[in-house]
Amino acid sequence: MILFFSCATSKQTEKTPEWLTDIKSVYPENRFIALIGSGKNQQEAENDAAAYIAQFFSTEISRETFSEIKMSEENGGFSADKSIDSRVRLFSKAVFSGIVYEKPFYDKKKNVWFSAAVIDKQKAWIRLGPELSALEAEIVRLYDKALTEKDSFTKIMGLKKTEILCNRFNEKFIFAHALNPASAALYNHIQTIRTAVPFAIYEAAQSSPIHIQTENDQKDRIAMQFTKTLAAFGFPVTDDIKTARYVLTAHVRLEEKSGELIAIIPSVQAAIKNQEGIFYSYAKKGQKVLSYTLEGARHKAFRQLETDIEKSFLVFE
Known part of the structure; x- marks a missing residue:
C-alpha cells in the first residue's frame, strides 16, 4: 500500500531544493529509486511522483485525480517538458513498501507543486x-x-x-x-x-475433454458460461459424451417469492467427475434479485449466476 503524507498547504516562497534541480546527486541511483512528480497541489504532486515510481516498474497504477500538466522552463536550471496522462491508477500490483516523499515545493513562477517519491533500495x-x-x-x-x-x-x-x-x-x-x-x-x-x-x-x-450437462429453461446460457470458464483454463469442451474424459453436471435452482416485487435467490451446484468419481465440486448461492415481472427477475438471476461462474468457478486465491 502506498502511503501519502501531507505537509502544510500554504504556498511558500523558498529556494529551489537540490533534489528538484539534480535529484541524482541527492539520491544516487545505486542506492535509491527517486522520481519527481508535479501537480496543482501538494497531494497531486505526491500522487504523480508515486505514479512515476509505479511506471518505472511497468505496472498498472491508478489515480483519483485527472489532469494534464505541461511545463517548460526557458531560463536554465531545472527544465521539464512533459505531458502527464493522469488517468492511471494509484495502486500498483507490486507491493511498494517504504516509499517516502520529499517535502513538496511550490514553484511560484510556474504555479506548480513538485514532490519526489523515494525508495531506499537496501531497506x-x-x-x-x-x-x-x-x-x-x-x-x-x-x-x-x-x-x-x-x-x-x-x-x-x-x-x-x-x-x-x-x-x-x-x-x-x-x-x-x-x-x-x-x-x-x-x-x-x-x-x-x-x-x-x-x-x-x-x-x-x-487430453481431458469435458462434456457439460445442465438443466433448467436457461441451460444454454449456463452451459455457455461454464464452457467459457473451462476454455480459459485450456479445457476443450465436447458435445459427445462418449469422447469426454470428464462430465460436468450443473443444477440451477431459482428460489422464487411473489409479492409486490418478484424476488429470486439463484443458486448453482456443479460437479466434474469421471468414472472413478468426483474430482471437483462447486456451489454458489447468489444474492436476491428483484423485479416487477417474473421474466425480469429470472433474467437478472441468470445474469448474476453467469457473473458468479465467471469469477469464482475454478478460481483459487
Missing part, C-alpha cells in the same frame, strides 16, 4: 527478501506435486494454483530486480517455472 530489499523466499518455497512445492499427479484434472488444478502464485511472485520480482539485480537473479528458476506452467496446463488439458 526495501530487507522487507522484500523474506517474502520472495516464502513464495519460492510454496511455488516449488506446488509445481513438483502437480507434475506427479496422474489424473489430468487434478494436475491442471495444481498447475493453476502454481501459476497464480507465480504471477504474485513476478509482481514482487520486478520490484526486487530493480532493488538488487544480483540477489534477484537467485530466483530466476521461478521465472522458468512460470514460463513452463502454461504449456504444462495446455498439454494436460488437450
Whole structure:
C-alpha cells in the first residue's frame, strides 16, 4: 500500500531544493529509486511522483485525480517538458513498501507543486527478501506435486494454483530486480517455472475433454458460461459424451417469492467427475434479485449466476 503524507498547504516562497534541480546527486541511483512528480497541489504532486515510481516498474497504477500538466522552463536550471496522462491508477500490483516523499515545493513562477517519491533500495530489499523466499518455497512445492499427479484434472488444478502464485511472485520480482539485480537473479528458476506452467496446463488439458450437462429453461446460457470458464483454463469442451474424459453436471435452482416485487435467490451446484468419481465440486448461492415481472427477475438471476461462474468457478486465491 502506498502511503501519502501531507505537509502544510500554504504556498511558500523558498529556494529551489537540490533534489528538484539534480535529484541524482541527492539520491544516487545505486542506492535509491527517486522520481519527481508535479501537480496543482501538494497531494497531486505526491500522487504523480508515486505514479512515476509505479511506471518505472511497468505496472498498472491508478489515480483519483485527472489532469494534464505541461511545463517548460526557458531560463536554465531545472527544465521539464512533459505531458502527464493522469488517468492511471494509484495502486500498483507490486507491493511498494517504504516509499517516502520529499517535502513538496511550490514553484511560484510556474504555479506548480513538485514532490519526489523515494525508495531506499537496501531497506526495501530487507522487507522484500523474506517474502520472495516464502513464495519460492510454496511455488516449488506446488509445481513438483502437480507434475506427479496422474489424473489430468487434478494436475491442471495444481498447475493453476502454481501459476497464480507465480504471477504474485513476478509482481514482487520486478520490484526486487530493480532493488538488487544480483540477489534477484537467485530466483530466476521461478521465472522458468512460470514460463513452463502454461504449456504444462495446455498439454494436460488437450487430453481431458469435458462434456457439460445442465438443466433448467436457461441451460444454454449456463452451459455457455461454464464452457467459457473451462476454455480459459485450456479445457476443450465436447458435445459427445462418449469422447469426454470428464462430465460436468450443473443444477440451477431459482428460489422464487411473489409479492409486490418478484424476488429470486439463484443458486448453482456443479460437479466434474469421471468414472472413478468426483474430482471437483462447486456451489454458489447468489444474492436476491428483484423485479416487477417474473421474466425480469429470472433474467437478472441468470445474469448474476453467469457473473458468479465467471469469477469464482475454478478460481483459487
